[in-house]
Amino acid sequence: KSTFSRLFSWARFVLQALIPTRTMLVCHRRLRGLLRRSASVVRNYTSHSQLPEEHRMVYEMCRQFADDELVPIAGKLDKEHLYPADVISKLGELGMMGVSVDTDHGGAGMDYLAYAIAIEEISRGCASTGIIMSVNNSLYCGPVDKFATPEQKEAFLTPYAAGEKLGCFGLSEPGNGSDAGAASTTATENDDGSWTLNGRKAWITNAHEADAAVVFATTDKSLKHKGISAFIVPRDTPGFSLGNKEDKLGIRASSTADLVFENCTVPADSILGDKGMGFKIAMMTLDAGRIGVASQALGIAQAALECATKYAQGREAFGKPISSLYAIQLKLSEMACKVDAARLLTWRAAMIKDENKNYTKEAAMAKL
Amino acid sequence: MRVLVGVKRVIDYAVKVRVAANKSGVELQNVKMSMNPFCEIAVEEAIRLKETKKATEVVAVSIGPKQAQDTLRTALAMGADRGILVTTDMRIDQELQPLSVAKILAKIVEEEDPSLVLLGKQSIDGDCAQTGPMLAGLLNWPQVTFAASVDVDGDKFRVERETDSGTEILEVASPALVTCDLRLNEPRYATLPNIMKAKKKKIDTRAAEDFGVDLTPRYEILEVVEPAPREAGILVEDVDQLVDKLKNEAKVIG
Numbered sequence: 001k002s003t004f005s006r007l008f009s010w011a012r013f014v015l016q017a018l019i020p021t022r023t024m025l026v027c028h029r030r031l032r033g034l035l036r037r038s039a040s041v042v043r044n045y046t047s048h049s050q051l052p053e054e055h056r057m058v059y060e061m062c063r064q065f066a067d068d069e070l071v072p073i074a075g076k077l078d079k080e081h082l083y084p085a086d087v088i089s090k091l092g093e094l095g096m097m098g099v100s101v102d103t104d105h106g107g108a109g110m111d112y113l114a115y116a117i118a119i120e121e122i123s124r125g126c127a128s129t130g131i132i133m134s135v136n137n138s139l140y141c142g143p144v145d146k147f148a149t150p151e152q153k154e155a156f157l158t159p160y161a162a163g164e165k166l167g168c169f170g171l172s173e174p175g176n177g178s179d180a181g182a183a184s185t186t187a188t189e190n191d192d193g194s195w196t197l198n199g200r201k202a203w204i205t206n207a208h209e210a211d212a213a214v215v216f217a218t219t220d221k222s223l224k225h226k227g228i229s230a231f232i233v234p235r236d237t238p239g240f241s242l243g244n245k246e247d248k249l250g251i252r253a254s255s256t257a258d259l260v261f262e263n264c265t266v267p268a269d270s271i272l273g274d275k276g277m278g279f280k281i282a283m284m285t286l287d288a289g290r291i292g293v294a295s296q297a298l299g300i301a302q303a304a305l306e307c308a309t310k311y312a313q314g315r316e317a318f319g320k321p322i323s324s325l326y327a328i329q330l331k332l333s334e335m336a337c338k339v340d341a342a343r344l345l346t347w348r349a350a351m352i353k354d355e356n357k358n359y360t361k362e363a364a365m366a367k368l
Numbered sequence: 369m370r371v372l373v374g375v376k377r378v379i380d381y382a383v384k385v386r387v388a389a390n391k392s393g394v395e396l397q398n399v400k401m402s403m404n405p406f407c408e409i410a411v412e413e414a415i416r417l418k419e420t421k422k423a424t425e426v427v428a429v430s431i432g433p434k435q436a437q438d439t440l441r442t443a444l445a446m447g448a449d450r451g452i453l454v455t456t457d458m459r460i461d462q463e464l465q466p467l468s469v470a471k472i473l474a475k476i477v478e479e480e481d482p483s484l485v486l487l488g489k490q491s492i493d494g495d496c497a498q499t500g501p502m503l504a505g506l507l508n509w510p511q512v513t514f515a516a517s518v519d520v521d522g523d524k525f526r527v528e529r530e531t532d533s534g535t536e537i538l539e540v541a542s543p544a545l546v547t548c549d550l551r552l553n554e555p556r557y558a559t560l561p562n563i564m565k566a567k568k569k570k571i572d573t574r575a576a577e578d579f580g581v582d583l584t585p586r587y588e589i590l591e592v593v594e595p596a597p598r599e600a601g602i603l604v605e606d607v608d609q610l611v612d613k614l615k616n617e618a619k620v621i622g
Contacts, residue, residue: 056564095561109561
């Protein structure tokens with residue numbers, strides 16, 4: 001980190017104590033954007049060979065890891081719905097569970113393009129491992145890194161980015177998936193400032209293995225989506241329990257379950273960001289999350305393409321490998337085009353995010 | 369103690385190698401290259417020595433084209449402290465031969481003054497396994513090849529060496545040279561934070577010609593061809609038939 005960066009962090013720390021979070025965030029983001037824009041050159045990588053050294057090294061390392069550690073066990077993990085604890089722990093040691101989190105907070109301090117590349121290669125080996133890693137990075141560490149206070153970061157970011165603990169993201173509910181603004185989980189403020197959560201979150205990835213969750217609840221129904229707030233809820237909080245694991249058709253090594261809150265009381269300092277910021281936090285987090293899942297899909301697609309190509313070259317019909325038949329060649333080349341296009345979209349979204357510009361549209365396109 | 373590690377940029381071990389059309393060598397264009405697996409093991413051992421505080425500094429050296437910088441960067445990402453890149457336009461899988469490599473490394477050893485030089489036992493392109501022994505010869509240092517374990521005891525090294533009949537334990541005085549075999553260790557993955565740190569580590573670049581050593585090849589490769597495809601075997605009914613075939617067809621027994 002440069003001296004200027006260090007000075008900036010110190011100044012931010014001091015100011016954070018004096019100025020309310022929201023103002024701080026806006027100023028911080030504007031200043032950081034200025035810094036980045038002035039120092040950086042617009043990046044435009046379209047192929048692996050154009051990537052800078054460290055991204056290429058991440059690519060090579062993740063590829064090697066996927067080939068050696070994931071491919072041999074991926075089938076078993078999926079068939080037996082086994083959570084890959086060993087692999088996740090190894091990924092944690094490699095810094096892969098907090099790729100774009102600052103090194104001060106246990107992360108690797110790399111940019112989102114590196115993260116996208118890492119997720120793609122890991123997912124190429126095992127899709128479940130990819131989603132576990134992606135949820136921890138984008139959906140848990142993402143909002144905590146952006147909106148938490150230094151004390152919250154110490155407890156709820158550092159061990160998670162370092163891979164010692166796992167996080168999850170509780171937004172969707174049984175009654176609302178796309179309409180995030182209609183959160184029916186409620187958080188009522190108590191006299192001592194603490195909050196009591198009541199409600200249910202559905203289809204939460206990492207639910208059974210998570211040590212904490214970022215949960216969205218309505219604090220003021222009359223304000224509609226401006227009345228939703230985000231909370232960091234540790235797993236062992238009384239009143240916080242889990243539903244049964246869903247039996248899924250795919251990505252079965254990763255647990256997906258309900259989070260149940262029954263009079264679950266959390267201290268006043270559990271709130272993430274300011275009261276009423278929940279919706280905004282959720283939307284911003286999901287933008288980044290889309291890059292993660294787009295990369296995961298890319299990894300799966302690439303693996304499928306490689307598998308199909310290999311099979312077509314081996315399988316014989318009418319005395320020749322079927323890869324010599326036009327219909328198969330057409331299919332394979334269409335697949336290759338789509339995978340390449342998807343990669344370009346994903347990289348573009350990641351690069352725009354790294355430039356601190358608005359990337360919502362590009363991320364949505366990439367996920368599509 | 370300073371440890372010098374040699375790393376070589378070779379064709380990746382997983383690649384299906386093809387012979388170039390003119391039979392002058394192996395096809396290198398657009399082929400994936402990476403660090404020689406035995407060199408990875410050597411780097412890993414050096415890093416472990418640093419972690420157990422037996423070594424204070426690990427210097428990685430590579431001789432090759434500009435792109436060998438990637439190989440050095442990988443060594444740095446694994447934990448080496450700095451790198452030395454010796455650039456050459458000669459083909460390092462054929463033209464730049466072990467004796468020339470050993471001569472350059474000898475000069476670097478004179479400058480860097482390490483107490484231990486770790487090399488891979490051989491490279492997977494040349495398979496000569498000569499650089500290590502030749503370097504030790506030039507330096508007049510004790511050498512242990514095919515190391516399966518390395519221990520440091522004061523100013524002595526206790527090295528377990530693989531042989532055809534098992535292992536032997538040798539004790540040599542520092543400074544010494546050790547070439548690393550497969551069972552020595554399992555090389556680590558470069559962690560993401562280390563990849564970022566490696567960006568800032570120094571790599572000194574020098575030209576091979578600047579060392580003032582004779583780099584002319586001592587042997588010339590006339591032709592490189594693929595091995596003849598293996599013929600299918602034959603199943604025999606019993607021992608008599610086997611002996612008969614060995615005697616009369618293969619003519620390998622009298």
